[in-house]
Amino acid sequence: MNAYLHTDRLTLRRFTPADLDDLAALHGHPDVMRHIDDGRPVPRTAVEREHLPALLREYVELPDGMGCFAAVGTSSKRFLGWVSLRPASSVGLTGGDTELGYRMLPSTWGRGYATEGARAIVHHAFTELGVERIVATTMTVNTASRRVMEKTGLTHVRTFFEEWPEYIEGAEHGDVEYAITRGAWARGR
Numbered sequence: 001m002n003a004y005l006h007t008d009r010l011t012l013r014r015f016t017p018a019d020l021d022d023l024a025a026l027h028g029h030p031d032v033m034r035h036i037d038d039g040r041p042v043p044r045t046a047v048e049r050e051h052l053p054a055l056l057r058e059y060v061e062l063p064d065g066m067g068c069f070a071a072v073g074t075s076s077k078r079f080l081g082w083v084s085l086r087p088a089s090s091v092g093l094t095g096g097d098t099e100l101g102y103r104m105l106p107s108t109w110g111r112g113y114a115t116e117g118a119r120a121i122v123h124h125a126f127t128e129l130g131v132e133r134i135v136a137t138t139m140t141v142n143t144a145s146r147r148v149m150e151k152t153g154l155t156h157v158r159t160f161f162e163e164w165p166e167y168i169e170g171a172e173h174g175d176v177e178y179a180i181t182r183g184a185w186a187r188g189r
Contacts, residue, residue: 004069005120012069012083012117015055019070022079023047023055031106035142039168062086065129071104071117080108083117085125090137092160092175098125100136102148109144118152126182135179141170146178153188154178 005012015023026032027042042051058067068084081104088099100121102114125131136154138145146156161174 004065005124006074007116007120009074010080010113010117010120011072011074012120013072014059015052015068015070015082017052017056019079020048020052022070023052023082026079026081026103026105027051029106032103035139035145035168035170036103038164038166058086063129065124066098068101069121071102071113079105080113081105081117083114083121085121085129085131085134088135091162093135093137093177097133097135097179098131100134100149100152100154102145114145114148115151118148122152122180122185126185131182133179133181135177137175137177139168139170140173140176146176149178152180153185154180155184 004014024044024047027047028044030041033039033041055068066085066087068082068086070082071080072078073080081102084099084101086099086101088095088097090099093099100118102118104114122134125134134154135157136149138149140159155178157177157179159174159176164171
């Protein structure tokens with residue numbers, strides 16, 4: 001199964017080609033994607049031809065322990081979403097940091113799965129991978145994602161405004177960057 005991390009309720013594991021249907025359902029869900037990229041669901045063909053192959057390449061191209069990991073319910077074995085740890089590359093972030101990311105199916109929202117997965121990845125990054133600082137970003141209006149960042153220990157660094165090719169509802173409020181250093185994380189434990 002290529003398990004990466006385990007929590008009480010989640011197994012974080014590498015994606016495989018067999019995850020296409022689950023990943024397409026996640027990236028194709030309008031509620032999941034409304035605050036991401038262009039705010040639109042991703043067509044299945046794009047997930048099949050671009051997104052999934054890119055995730056699989058990360059396991060080879062990124063440092064060991066980094067990439068995007070499927071979040072599967074420990075008891076249900078059901079796909080719930082994903083959690084990622086990558087070199088920072090989102091719009092508005094500067095290089096040199098490590099970026100936390102997550103996407104969960106709406107049926108899991110409000111149950112703490114994103115926070116549980118994010119905390120596990122942050123712990124692993126600081127204790128096993130030697131990461132010094134973790135950042136995350138979202139639209140200012142994405143209060144649920146901001147709450148996950150805060151529950152994971154990240155704090156608001158700044159609000160910033162970027163030019164986007166197309167308007168997404170709420171873009172006029174900008175985006176936010178959150179971060180935590182290894183030292184701050186260790187003090188908060």
